[in-house]
Amino acid sequence: MPATDPRLATHRTVEAVWRIEAARLIAGLARVVGDVGLAEELAQDALVIALEQWPERGIPDDPGPWLMATAKHRGIDQIRRRTRYHDKLVLIGREQEIRQESAEAELDAALDAYVEDDLLRLVFIACHPVLPMPSRVALTLRLLGGLTTDEIARAFLVPESTVAQRIVRAKRTLTDRRVAFELPPPGELPSRLTAVLEVVYLVFNEGYSATAGEDWMRPSLCEEALRLGRILAGLMPREPEIHGLVALMEIQASRIRARTGRDGEPVLLMDQDRRLWDRLLVRRGLESLARAEEFGGFFGPYALQAAIAACHARASAPQDTDWPRVAALYQVLGHVTPSPVVELNRAVAVGMAEGPAAGLRIVDDLVAAGTLSTYPQLPAVRGDLLARLGRAGEARAEFARAAQLTRNDRERGIFLAREAEL
Amino acid sequence: MRYLVLLKGAQPDTPPPAALMAAIARLGEEATKAGALLDQGGLAPSAAGAKVVLAKGELDVTDGPVAEAKEMISYALWQVRTKEEAVEWASRFMKLHRDLWPGYEGEAEVLKVFGPEDFAPPAA
Numbered sequence: 001m002p003a004t005d006p007r008l009a010t011h012r013t014v015e016a017v018w019r020i021e022a023a024r025l026i027a028g029l030a031r032v033v034g035d036v037g038l039a040e041e042l043a044q045d046a047l048v049i050a051l052e053q054w055p056e057r058g059i060p061d062d063p064g065p066w067l068m069a070t071a072k073h074r075g076i077d078q079i080r081r082r083t084r085y086h087d088k089l090v091l092i093g094r095e096q097e098i099r100q101e102s103a104e105a106e107l108d109a110a111l112d113a114y115v116e117d118d119l120l121r122l123v124f125i126a127c128h129p130v131l132p133m134p135s136r137v138a139l140t141l142r143l144l145g146g147l148t149t150d151e152i153a154r155a156f157l158v159p160e161s162t163v164a165q166r167i168v169r170a171k172r173t174l175t176d177r178r179v180a181f182e183l184p185p186p187g188e189l190p191s192r193l194t195a196v197l198e199v200v201y202l203v204f205n206e207g208y209s210a211t212a213g214e215d216w217m218r219p220s221l222c223e224e225a226l227r228l229g230r231i232l233a234g235l236m237p238r239e240p241e242i243h244g245l246v247a248l249m250e251i252q253a254s255r256i257r258a259r260t261g262r263d264g265e266p267v268l269l270m271d272q273d274r275r276l277w278d279r280l281l282v283r284r285g286l287e288s289l290a291r292a293e294e295f296g297g298f299f300g301p302y303a304l305q306a307a308i309a310a311c312h313a314r315a316s317a318p319q320d321t322d323w324p325r326v327a328a329l330y331q332v333l334g335h336v337t338p339s340p341v342v343e344l345n346r347a348v349a350v351g352m353a354e355g356p357a358a359g360l361r362i363v364d365d366l367v368a369a370g371t372l373s374t375y376p377q378l379p380a381v382r383g384d385l386l387a388r389l390g391r392a393g394e395a396r397a398e399f400a401r402a403a404q405l406t407r408n409d410r411e412r413g414i415f416l417a418r419e420a421e422l
Numbered sequence: 423m424r425y426l427v428l429l430k431g432a433q434p435d436t437p438p439p440a441a442l443m444a445a446i447a448r449l450g451e452e453a454t455k456a457g458a459l460l461d462q463g464g465l466a467p468s469a470a471g472a473k474v475v476l477a478k479g480e481l482d483v484t485d486g487p488v489a490e491a492k493e494m495i496s497y498a499l500w501q502v503r504t505k506e507e508a509v510e511w512a513s514r515f516m517k518l519h520r521d522l523w524p525g526y527e528g529e530a531e532v533l534k535v536f537g538p539e540d541f542a543p544p545a546a
């Protein structure tokens with residue numbers, strides 16, 4: 001079909017409206033019918049009807065409310081059908097009639113008066129701990145991002161049937177386990193929020209790890225994650241770690257154009273052309289970080305990582321980086337979330353702030369601990385520090401080892417080049 | 423994908439109705455919370471600005487107002503998945519004008535901002 005085909009153009013408009021409205025539509029429906037799976041089906045029905053009718057009758061003046069009204073009618077039909085079924089079973093017609101009327105009125109009112117908490121409930125349900133991680137991701141993108149099964153499949157390089165199954169199973173699990181369409185109790189809120197942020201950051205990282213030339217759906221996951229993060233920040237504006245995560249993603253996303261070279265090769269942070277960084281995203285990231293800190297979130301793991309990213313974002317040239325601050329932030333991060341990878345990053349920062357010998361001491365402790373024995377960055381960092389200390393022979397051996405350990409061809413090339421130039 | 427939406431129209435004789443401004447603020451809040459609206463601002467009449475023209479190798483600075491039929495009224499920067507989504511938001515914005523400011527005429531230009539997707543290396 002040519003791009004100018006009017007039916008195709010209408011189809012695209014339906015999709016656009018869907019993306020804007022899907023989450024609220026499903027959330028509103030879910031509150032009334034009490035079941036996310038059913039709510040999603042009703043919303044999908046409305047979408048199908050729109051796809052059938054709009055190309056014939058034209059796009060309605062208010063497409064959002066149109067979808068809402070259509071889903072509502074479908075919902076009322078469902079309630080009627082179920083009521084009739086019950087009538088036959090229990091033969092208490094009058095009571096049922098009243099119940100049916102009140103259910104219809106409730107559905108009507110609920111969908112007209114959109115409640116922001118609905119969307120928040122939907123977020124927590126989609127990322128519910130009874131679901132395995134891949135299902136949480138699929139359900140979140142589907143329910144909150146308005147992505148199609150095909151788009152999710154392309155983004156995660158899995159067959160469409162796999163994603164479809166994950167979603168079907170997830171919805172069934174939620175129904176079977178009687179997961180109520182409610183906000184987590186206050187006591188569970190911190191851990192449940194952590195789970196939600198984990199899903200969002202996983203989506204972001206999947207997009208961020210996409211390599212050049214892949215289907216654009218993959219890198220666009222970064223945009224999806226940012227969008228989800230911004231939605232969360234709007235829903236829970238006083239939760240500092242949401243702002244911390246948004247800040248981290250905004251700043252990381254600001255480097256997307258600079259982190260890949262002309263031939264698709266990765267460009268390391270220190271070698272990036274900083275003029276290619278997206279200044280709007282940097283600005284937004286710094287603002288989100290300030291908000292995280294304003295709400296007492298300085299020590300949140302995402303806020304700390306964002307604070308480190310911000311040190312780089314504020315430096316217009318690599319030599320302007322506030323390395324002592326980066327090193328200090330890594331030290332704090334290491335206390336909050338102890339990890340040898342964080343420690344290795346601290347070694348790099350200390351190596352820049354205090355000199356290669358100080359960095360090497362930290363790396364040597366890591367080598368002695370043995371936890372990162374198969375991690376290619378460990379010998380690579382050690383090689384770099386040794387090279388700066390003038391110990392070329394030892395440095396070459398480290399880069400050779402790093403090249404051996406990595407499974408990424410481009411990275412291997414970089415390590416071998418470093419080895420050769422020493 | 424990022425889109426810049428520029429609202430252009432004749433400079434009206436009266437200020438916009440309060441109800442319109444309130445509705446625009448609501449739409450802006452909704453779109454911000456949806457993660458779609460990145461930035462926006464109203465633009466003062468061109469009388470408050472200037473124009474720097476390069477022609478035949480010569481730079482020429484002229485103070486406003488510019489003698490053009492339509493003035494730039496406002497801008498909005500959107501982060502959306504498709505052009506149609508940007509058009510949908512722009513349409514909602516224009517419908518508010520239609521419904522709340524009888525007789526108003528203007529146009530919202532939807533312009534794509536180049537992004538990483540436009541610079542992606544060809545598939546290997």
